[in-house]
Amino acid sequence: MRLSSSLAKSAKSQADNFVSFKSKGLEQEWETLRQKNLGLYGLIENVAYFTKEKMKKGVVITMIYRTEQQQKALYSARKTPPKTSYHMDWKAVDLRSKTFTADEIEDICNYLNKHYNGFNKCVLKSGKICTALYHKIENNGFHFHVQYNGPVVGRPFQYDSLPSPLKYNPSDADKVAFEAVA
Numbered sequence: 001m002r003l004s005s006s007l008a009k010s011a012k013s014q015a016d017n018f019v020s021f022k023s024k025g026l027e028q029e030w031e032t033l034r035q036k037n038l039g040l041y042g043l044i045e046n047v048a049y050f051t052k053e054k055m056k057k058g059v060v061i062t063m064i065y066r067t068e069q070q071q072k073a074l075y076s077a078r079k080t081p082p083k084t085s086y087h088m089d090w091k092a093v094d095l096r097s098k099t100f101t102a103d104e105i106e107d108i109c110n111y112l113n114k115h116y117n118g119f120n121k122c123v124l125k126s127g128k129i130c131t132a133l134y135h136k137i138e139n140n141g142f143h144f145h146v147q148y149n150g151p152v153v154g155r156p157f158q159y160d161s162l163p164s165p166l167k168y169n170p171s172d173a174d175k176v177a178f179e180a181v182a
């Protein structure tokens with residue numbers, strides 16, 4: 001269970017949590033994401049289990065929803081800025097990468113692409129299906145960009161031994177979906 005007192009919460013390291021947030025407003029967006037795109041919500045919890053088990057640290061969400069104005073501002077330095085983003089449609093989440101080593105970053109991208117690309121409708125500009133990439137936009141820092149539009153996929157069986165402080169628990173049917181691509 002998460003500690004309820006805000007004092008205890010702030011004293012607690014972000015790395016101790018499965019999923020934590022860069023800013024307060026993202027906590028509300030995270031709840032909205034659950035309504036808008038349960039597949040992506042489950043994916044983020046899933047990768048948090050993976051990093052927690054394998055790397056002993058959780059994930060920090062740095063961006064979920066982006067308005068059209070925010071999209072314009074982000075790419076303002078570019079001559080032909082992309083007009084749309086999966087962030088504008090609740091289909092993308094950014095995660096902090098600086099808490100992970102280069103090997104861990106590669107592991108995380110491989111884990112997500114291996115297990116989710118087979119279900120995912122999100123593509124890159126080239127048309128290639130992609131779930132996770134490590135990149136930077138203009139003058140902003142490197143981060144994980146995770147995009148997903150597809151069914152809810154359960155986490156792999158090997159992580160079931162971990163305590164479950166999270167709200168989403170995959171059903172047996174969801175776990176079958178994961179096995180199909182594992």
Ligand SMILES: [Zn+2]
Nearest residue numbers: 092093094145
């Ligand atoms: Zn992104």
